[in-house]
Amino acid sequence: MKTIDDIDVREIRHKLGLNQSEFWSSIGVTQSGGSRYESGRSIPRPVQALLRLVHIERVDIDKLRKDDFEVIEYLRTHKSDLYKTLKKEAKAKKKEK
Template identity: 50%
Template sequence: MPTAHKLKWLRRKLKENQTEFWSRFGVTQSQGSRFEQGMCMQSPLAILLTLYIESKVNDDDLMVARQDSRLQNERMAA
């Protein structure tokens, strides 16, 4: 599980504010701030962040996943 220190370090390395960084994972700025302060996160998010940190998932992968999720939600609503 990524530590609060590692998450803050990564965000600063990318030169992004909390909103920019956390939105790629579907997390609000306020929730991301809590994670950076050490609050525990749910396992799926921790796994996704670990994969991102290890460069096994990139921004393009996350964008495709968000688009697929939106399409699936639209189909279910129709």
């Protein structure tokens, strides 16, 4: 079974109480494709990123805009210290809620 940074994808799906169709369709993957990933096929990096955002970080990707991605990429490549600080602050605020 494939993992995202040593996290079992099937386990995440079970903990969320979702069937394969619900879990995978939320990131644009068919149920049969998701089943193959859960059975051992390599998960492409973009799919891994979407899994992390949607099912681990709990980001509503329907609300993201192209500008958001451009800002994130700029911070990541040009202002890595600022990006890391902002990311830590965002995580701390989530924990407070």
